[in-house]
Amino acid sequence: MTQQLVTLAQPAPAPAGRQSLRGRLLRNPLGIIALVYLGMITVIALVGPLLAPFAPDEASLQLVFAPHSAENLLGADSAGRDVFSRLLHATSVSLAGAALAVAVAAVIGIPAGLIAGYRGGWFDTVAAWLSGLILSLPAIVVLLAVRAVVGPSLWIVMAIFGVILSPSYYRVVFNAVRAVREELYIDAAKVSGLTDLRIIGRHILSAVRAPAILLTAGLLAVGIAIQAALDFLGLGDPALPTWGGMLSEGFYNIYRGPLLILWPSLTIGLTCIAFTLLGTALRDELEMSGDRNKDRNIPWTPPSTRPEPPIRHGDSTQADPLLRVDNLSVAYQVDGAWKTVVDDVSLHIASGEVHALVGESGSGKTQTAWSILGLLPQGGRIKAGTITFDGTELTTARSRALQEIRGRRIGYVPQEPLSNLDPSYTIGHQLIEPMRILLGMDRKTARDNALHLLERVGITDPLRVYSAYPHQISGGMAQRVLIAGAISCKPQLIIADEPTTALDVTVQAEILDLLRTLQREDGVAMLLVTHNFGVVADLADRVSVMRSGSIVETGTVVDVFGGARHEYTKKLFAALLDDAPARPAWTQREVTA
């Protein structure tokens, strides 16, 4: 999990799952049904008026309430007009009306949300005020007033309805932009010299796209329903054939021509359902929520080249270890196939022992640690092996048993201290909550305990830090707070994932010192994920060296440091103990000169 400060002049590659949204939507049954129906209705809207056998208002007294026939496929209405032709024309008008409302809403709401979310300031204040004002207006009353003023114009009424809908886009886009605005990659893009417009176009719009598409599907359904309702109430334009107008006509003549109400209501209902289904399918695919079920259908097979058994120094099996990880394999689904990132990993940690996992970036250290914590990110699965903690099998444990173990008996110290604290709560609140829930302490005892813990981890002003918010403390302090949190419930095992990487050198030394003291005083076992051999030598009893998802060498620190046998371990040591001068000779000469 090395924090990589990549320049973001180029956008980060999209996750594999996002690359083929259209393809995945076409594999989603709901998506296919909705797309086929909506595709069909759009084609009808475009070419229907050209294919209609009659003009929408062509009336014949002989055909009043005529039943269906070869000439009038769906019969005729109370004025003797061909229902089929009117339905084809109404499809164009109704869809265009809904599309107009949504287009107006998007044109106003999306740019306003982007600017207010990204720039903030007075624009944010004015836009938030206006959006609140529009939302507080009763839409139907406004539309009635508009109709009274401008007369029966479908297009003006739908355009005004678009304005009323625009706060929906504004809020969704504003929230999406706010969520990414403070991200490091946006700062990196600013630093790399991109203009605001380019940053919005390249980095922000991609965060806004998914929620905006979802909202559009929902608003199109709302647009159709509202327009039908206005026409049904007789507030539409009587000169234009619409689904709502036809529905109204069928309703008034329900006894003489019962089928007249069927066709428009069926079309309105199916179209609204199709837009809603499309929205649901899009949400499933964009949020990858369907993956939970899909990945069951793709069988995982171990990679064809199995890892060699690790080189073991001495007997690394313990009679009754606190934590046993045996033959663990972890895989992610990427482009419809399993990618194995941890393969056949076994390690045992005895009570009070510090076991270090070292290896190059991407070798699977963090995935192994997260598997033990049950914190694999979405898409990651334990595909083989067992993880037994103090006799409890964690891979098959029910979530209640896991909750009891995680936090209470296994503590976790993450790599990035500040991003692991919730900015909305004080440090004190975040410290006492687990103690109150997991240990059943009352508020006062938990508070005293939290202050004592803060003092114990070396915070000089515990009272101030207790009532501070995460942004008011430094990275080193935040790491101490997280260590205090990890030990607050007196766990038997602490998993520390590169606990010093994000800190400067002097603070690193202090934090290592602290971990060492706590480990000795409390006799807690520790799984330490690190790249740093210095940290291993300083803290660990045993070490396992990982490469490409598997352990290649394992043993006590003394044995491995004293006589590394695997080529890869030797290379790691060689890289560390390079005899070459610290900087090339020519540079030294230049500096001396």
Ligand SMILES: Nc1ncnc2c1ncn2[C@@H]1O[C@H](COP(=O)(O)OP(=O)(O)OP(=O)(O)O)[C@@H](O)[C@H]1O
């Ligand atoms: N969500 C994911 N989808 C697919 N592969 C992933 C995912 N997360 C991690 N991986 C892959 O898992 C492998 C192991 O990653 P892991 O984070 O465990 O590495 P690491 O050894 O902890 O590295 P570092 O020291 O840089 O933190 C990497 O090849 C990584 O690309």
